[in-house]
Amino acid sequence: xxxxxxxxxxxxxxxxxxxxxxxxxxxxxxxxxxxxxxxxxxxxxxxxxxxxxxxxxxxxxxxxxxxxxxxxxxxxxxxxxxxxxxxxxxxxxxxxxxxxxxxxxxxxxxxxxxxxxxxxxxxxxxxxxxxxxxxxxxxxxxxxxxxxxxxxxxxxxxxxxxxxxxxxxxxxxxxxxxxxxxxxxxxxxxxxxxxxxxxxxxxxxxxxxxxxxxxxxxxxxxxxxxxxxxxxxxxxxxxxxxxxxxxxxxxxxxxxxxxxxxxxxxxxxxxxxxxxxxxxxxxxxxxxxxxxxxxxxxxxxxxxxxxxxxxxxxxxxxxxxxxxxxxxxxxxxxxxxxxxxxxxxxxxxxxxxxxxxxxxxxxxxxxxxxxxxxxxxxxxxxxxxxxxxxxxxxxxxxxxxxxxxxxxxxxxxxxxxxxxxxxxxxxxxxxxxxxxxxxxxxxxxxxxxxxxxxxxxxxxxxxxxxxxxxxxxxxxxxxxxxxxxxxxxxxxxxxxxxxxxxxxxxxxxxxxxxxxxxxxxxxxxxxxxxxxxxxxxxxxxxxxxxxxxxxxxxxxxxxxxxxxxxxxxxxxxxxxxxxxxxxxxxxxxxxxxxxxxxxxxxxxxxxxxxxxxxxxxxxxxxxx
Numbered sequence: 224x225x226x227x228x229x230x231x232x233x234x235x236x237x238x239x240x241x242x243x244x245x246x247x248x249x250x251x252x253x254x255x256x257x258x259x260x261x262x263x264x265x266x267x268x269x270x271x272x273x274x275x276x277x278x279x280x281x282x283x284x285x286x287x288x289x290x291x292x293x294x295x296x297x298x299x300x301x302x303x304x305x306x307x308x309x310x311x312x313x314x315x316x317x318x319x320x321x322x323x324x325x326x327x328x329x330x331x332x333x334x335x336x337x338x339x340x341x342x343x344x345x346x347x348x349x350x351x352x353x354x355x356x357x358x359x360x361x362x363x364x365x366x367x368x369x370x371x372x373x374x375x376x377x378x379x380x381x382x383x384x385x386x387x388x389x390x391x392x393x394x395x396x397x398x399x400x401x402x403x404x405x406x407x408x409x410x411x412x413x414x415x416x417x418x419x420x421x422x423x424x425x426x427x428x429x430x431x432x433x434x435x436x437x438x439x440x441x442x443x444x445x446x447x448x449x450x451x452x453x454x455x456x457x458x459x460x461x462x463x464x465x466x467x468x469x470x471x472x473x474x475x476x477x478x479x480x481x482x483x484x485x486x487x488x489x490x491x492x493x494x495x496x497x498x499x500x501x502x503x504x505x506x507x508x509x510x511x512x513x514x515x516x517x518x519x520x521x522x523x524x525x526x527x528x529x530x531x532x533x534x535x536x537x538x539x540x541x542x543x544x545x546x547x548x549x550x551x552x553x554x555x556x557x558x559x560x561x562x563x564x565x566x567x568x569x570x571x572x573x574x575x576x577x578x579x580x581x582x583x584x585x586x587x588x589x590x591x592x593x594x595x596x597x598x599x600x601x602x603x604x605x606x607x608x609x610x611x612x613x614x615x616x617x618x619x620x621x622x623x624x625x626x627x628x629x630x631x632x633x634x635x636x637x638x639x640x641x642x643x644x645x646x647x648x649x650x651x652x653x654x655x656x657x658x659x660x661x662x663x664x665x666x667x668x669x670x671x672x673x674x675x676x677x678x679x680x681x682x683x684x685x686x687x688x689x690x691x692x693x694x695x696x697x698x699x700x701x702x703x704x705x706x707x708x709x710x711x712x713x714x715x716x717x718x719x720x721x722x723x724x725x726x727x728x729x730x731x732x733x734x735x736x737x738x739x740x741x742x743x744x745x746x747x748x749x750x751x752x753x754x755x756x757x758x759x760x761x762x763x764x765x766x767x768x769x770x771x772x773x774x775x776x777x778x779x780x781x782x783x784x785x786x787x788x789x790x791x792x793x794x795x796x797x798x799x800x801x802x803x804x805x806x807x808x809x810x811x812x813x814x815x816x817x818x819x820x821x822x823x824x825x826x827x828x829x830x831x832x833x834x835x836x837x838x839x840x841x842x843x844x845x846x847x
Contacts, residue, residue, distance in 0.1 A: 266699050273693035276636070277329050277686050279644025284322065284682040287645065290314075290399045296375040301383035303399050307648070308677040316387050316395050317410075318679040320417040321603075323380045325687035327423035330373055332694040377424050378433070381440070384417060392447040393417055411453045411462040415482035418444035422489050438493060445490055445499060448483055458526050458538050460509040469534045474527025480510045481522070481551035488558035500562040507559050507568070510552065514540070515571075520578045521595075522548050546591040546608040549579040553611030557618050569618065576615045579608070580627060588650070588671065589634025596845065598652035598671075602639045602681035605631065606688040613691055625695055632688050638673065639681070646685045648676040744802050745845070748837035749829070750786070750793035756825040758788055764822065772818045779808040793826070795837075806836050 287308065293299040303314045304322050386401030387394045392414045396405040418441050425437035448454070453462045457469070462480050464473035473479075484506040491499035514523045524543040529536025553572045560568035583591045590600040591608040609628040616624035639647040650673045653664035663672035752758065765786070776784065784797035799805045809815045828837045 266696055270693050270697040273632075273689045273696060274332060276644070277325075277332070277689035277693060280646060280682055280686040280689070281326065281329060283641075283643045283645030284679070284686070286643070287677055288679055288682065291379070292400065296372060296379055299379050301386070301401060302376050302379040303383045303401070304380075304679050305399065306679050312399065313396055314383070314399050314401075315679070316384060316393050316397075317413045317416045318683065319380060319384060320413075320420040321680055321683035321687070323377055323384075324416070324420035324423050325683045325690065326373060326377055326380075327420065327427050328687050328694075329690040330370065330427040331423075332690045332697075374428065374433075381421070381424070381437075391451060392444065409447075409451065409453070409466040410479075411448065411464060412476075412479040412482050414444055414448060415479065415486045418448075418486040419482070419489065422486070422493055425493065441486075441490055442494070445487060445502070448486075449502060454506075459513055460505070461513060461526075462506070464525075469528050470531050472525070472527055472531055474525045474531070474539075475513070476525035477510060477514050477522040477548040478545070478551055480506050480514075481548060481555045484510065484555040485551060485558060488555060488562055491562055492558070500559070503555070503559045504563050507555055511571075516544075519544060519582070520574055521582065522552050522575075524548065544582065544595045545604070546579065546583045546593055547604045549575050549583075550608045550611030553579075554614045557614050572611070572618070573615060576612055576624065576627075579611065583608070585634075588638065589630070590638055590650075591631060598655055599649060600635075600638065600651075601649040602635055602646045603678065603684045605635050606681075606684035609688055610691070613695065616695060622699070625692070625699075628688070629692055632685075632692055635685065635688075639675075639685070641675065641677075645677055646681045648674045648678040648681055650674070744799055745796065745842060746799060746802055746805075747794070747796040747840040747842070749840065750795055750837065751827045751829070752788070752791045752793055753825055753827060754791070761788075761793075761825055764825075769814070769818065771814045775809070775812050775814045775818075779805045779812070781805060806834060810835065 284304065288305045290303045290305065291299045292301060296302065304319050305311045306313050306315045306318055383401055384393060387397050387404055389406075392409040394404050394406050395408070395410055395413055397403055421437045421441040421444065425434045425441070428434040428437060448462070451466065452468070453466060454460065455463070455468070457463075458475055461475040462483050463469060464471065464476050464479050469475075484503045487499045487506065488503035491497065491503060510522065513526055515521075516523050521544045524541040524545055526538050526540050528534050529539050553575050556568040556572040556575075560566065560572075579591075582595055585592055585598075585600060588600070590605045593599050593601050593604050609631045612624045612627045612631075616622070616628070635646070638650055641647060650671055651658050651661070652669060652671055653659060653661075654669040658664055658672075661672065661674075663670070752761065780799040780801060781797045782799070785795070787794045830836065831838045
């Protein structure tokens with residue numbers, strides 16, 4: 224979606240309010256010589272709050288994690304970032320690339336539109352020459368200095384990453400000065416991330432020569448991914464996680480393939496080269512065929528060999544589902560649909576946006592769980608999860624998607640934000656096996672513990688998310704009296720390409736902060752067998768259950784229904800997507816009423832007076 228010409232004016236006017244409307248003080252641009260605009264809307268004030276948050280975490284990262292070999296960026300030969308304050312002597316390639324990507328995104332939240340299209344914006348002395356935006360010479364000079372410094376740090380960051388590269392791709396880790404590179408194994412997802420960060424830097428680069436250098440480097444990453452052997456025909460195609468090709472349980476994972484598809488699609492859009500678009504389509508088609516799970520409407524984590532160590536055995540598809548896998552896939556589907564015209568990709572993207580929120584949102588504390596069924600929330604992956612919703616907002620213009628992103632960002636801010644504007648690492652429950660030995664869980668109590676490690680990826684993705692929200696809030700159209708359109712799905716296209724399957728999702732509308740029901744609910748309760756009842760007769764009646772009663776249960780959404788006997792107590796359990804709806808349907812069903820009357824002489828219930836249904840049992844453990 225194009226950037227409105229007025230967005231730059233909004234940001235310039237807003238920076239004067241940063242100290243009063245934002246969060247912790249940070250080194251922000253000064254106000255214009257004309258003074259701040261006193262007619263700013265609530266959306267404008269919200270935009271500067273998010274912009275301030277992004278700048279605060281960027282400053283905290285530069286203060287605590289950045290490594291530079293000279294006092295000034297202009298004199299430096301590189302800029303790198305520590306992995307964390309717990310591992311302060313190493314730099315991870317994808318951590319550094321994520322920070323550079325976030326820095327580019329923050330520039331895109333406050334640069335003129337012309338820079339986004341590569342139009343020259345600087346004179347020979349480096350000052351910005353676009354005089355149409357207003358704000359006074361003082362603001363122009365401050366913006367110029369800020370942008371010049373930010374672009375210098377970007378350039379020196381990519382120089383550091385070049386030290387991790389050989390004739391092929393980028394290696395995953397090195398010492399802080401680029402020495403002691405961990406060689407031997409390349410990672411597809413790491414290389415896709417650096418490709419995306421190069422494209423983000425090119426997007427905000429005003430200098431034609433530097434912009435072309437970024438694009439050329441991105442093309443080299445694409446060539447590596449396409450020719451390195453990371454893609455092969457095992458399991459029908461797809462990218463391996465790393466160049467060892469299957470010796471780990473990651474196998475061919477969703478995130479590596481979704482990242483590759485997103486990278487190829489954005490590179491195609493940036494260069495006009497259809498070859499990259501074909502790679503994006505091919506990768507997504509494999510991802511849909513191999514790892515999309517129609518029963519959950521989410522992407523599985525991976526497919527791997529049954530015996531990874533020996534790279535042998537049948538294909539094993541993981542029954543694990545991660546938050547950022549879905550978000551990256553949403554972005555990739557939307558971007559690729561712009562290239563190949565397949566509107567079924569947009570249908571799937573919208574559906575993923577709904578289901579991911581329903582399946583992974585933590586209703587107690589806010590934020591997205593990293594994985595379904597595991598009480599862990601990571602600042603990095605949790606922030607990344609919102610980029611799918613932001614992409615859907617860009618697609619549809621429906622504020623409900625933006626609301627989900629801001630809801631998540633606010634939750635992560637409450638969970639992890641530290642005094643200097645930086646962020647902690649993750650939050651976890653002490654009840655999870657493997658976490659009980661960690662700090663805070665000594666007593667084994669089922670509490671939530673926050674790990675306040677200063678993690679580089681957490682800083683990068685929280686900065687990235689807040690800058691991305693600031694940009695979109697500043698671009699929001701002014702409210703009108705018209706009803707806001709709600710997340711309407713497109714009809715599946717008749718031109719889907721070879722082998723593609725049609726897909727249409729009739730999603731209900733939802734609004735800000737509306738809690739969506741879980742993807743699936745497990746319901747359990749007890750039934751009391753009457754003292755005079757014969758258990759054999761109870762079983763006989765259920766062996767001969769009326770066909771119309773089975774139909775009534777299925778019609779109410781019940782599946783996987785089981786009843787077990789222990790002494791005189793019956794234990795019943797079933798699954799449903801919406802228990803309240805199931806209960807209401809059964810309460811009004813005549814066949815169910817007849818069946819309950821038929822069984823009345825044998826059983827009794829401990830009813831919940833609020834629902835009229837047997838009291839439910841709390842789930843204590845689950846394993847798929």
